Amino acid sequence: MKMLKDPEHQVAGHMAKDGRLGPLVDGEGRFFKPFQSNGRGENEAKFYESFSSNKNVPDHIRGYFPVYHGTQVVEASNGSGKLPHIVLDDVVYGYPNPSGMDVKIGSRTWYPGVSQQYFNQCLKNDRETTSVSLGFRHAGFKIFDHQESRFWIVEYKVVHGYKVDDARLVLRKFVSSNSLADSIPDCAFASEVYGSSSGILAQLLELKAWFETQTLYHFSSCSVYMFYENESILMKGGEGARAQVKLVDFTHVLDGNGVVDHNFLGGLSSFIKFIQDILES
């Protein structure tokens, strides 16, 4: 196996920085996510095992999830020794310059049966962020600034404090070509990234159609990760953008028990309306 290294394009979650544990990539298309603590890593691996062998998941839906390659014990990013990692396709492999955005879906991140402490922490976060009001919250992003030729990243703490207007604005900045310091994003790439027949909106609507009937899993604290390639968008338009939606973060997936995941579905519907509003404006 090749040397593992820090991923360049991670936008949210536990990042390998300043000695903290984070994911790794092998530079050949694989992503290594270290098991998270308190059983969350085991839960996530269990979900991937279940999902990847579940014959009730339609093929066109499978494409919205990172491909799973089992677990593997490798040297951790922070040098703390060998640790188990979930091995996945590196979804941005082959994207030299991707803009990416991680949006946690659902107005509620707690679920029945959690500890009082976890319940309190989730409820506090849900109320402090836009989760309760919008049904989703921004968890992080990395947007290429075409004027400055560099990525624009906002600290987690700042993103956590986003209000409705910030949430709307950053979704416009995500697809704009003018300087991100400008207060009015031009949304130059909106139709290519969000709108084209294979764009973000079409993918989100396909996912939503599945969520209206699927009762296999409840995706608590799960994110929509969307990304596209900046190098080719200016030359090739929508096709060059290769815009994609993936669901990520499955440390809190539960058995659906025959019930629709109304928390995820409601939040996803709200998020979709935000994207539609940008396309219509």
Added chain:
Amino acid sequence: MKMLKDPEHQVAGHMAKDGRLGPLVDGEGRFFKPFQSNGRGENEAKFYESFSSNKNVPDHIRGYFPVYHGTQVVEASNGSGKLPHIVLDDVVYGYPNPSGMDVKIGSRTWYPGVSQQYFNQCLKNDRETTSVSLGFRHAGFKIFDHQESRFWIVEYKVVHGYKVDDARLVLRKFVSSNSLADSIPDCAFASEVYGSSSGILAQLLELKAWFETQTLYHFSSCSVYMFYENESILMKGGEGARAQVKLVDFTHVLDGNGVVDHNFLGGLSSFIKFIQDILES
């Protein structure tokens, strides 16, 4: 004006019984709902005023709401003197023997800005009932037992304690012709009441389509009230059932502020899946 009297077919909410304040009907098609305390009556009247004059509400959606006829001060049901009432169409007027069911939609009945006390009370109720797990909870019903030739009513306290299986079972009993004491409801009327082209499912799907784009109102603590006529269903089938869906209880409606009502939409989608499951089984 004719003498007002207690309505025969109310299934949930504040009932006029044992000297308590409740709604009244005039026996000619009008329903009088006394203003609820703590400003809730004013809120509800304000909603009806706004809704009935709102040109952005499509006509086919208006039919899912009781027609509003302003407010009127009349003698209260409990003899406590004259009180303001909201005057509405009596939606079950002309139904001699209706089965009715009130289902509170949404996994969350609190909303940003409420008092700590109201928040605590709502959260407790949402967790104790099926609201959190299913995205809806039963609030009351009155189901005609064709074997016993009488209505089956379950105490509020018992309904409040319903689990997932109870919620599913009572939706089957609602459309069954065998004795409600039987543990296996026959769902004899499912296709007529839930399934026909103008039945409950078709109406719920039409409502849902509106909720996917409407950002005018957020319907906190609002109920789907569904009912049909038993006298004619045996003779005339689906058409005789005259099954209808109405939204009721608007004491906690908020301005939508350009955001989809993801809490209601998610819960409604989950409820719809329960109805679809009955039709498919």
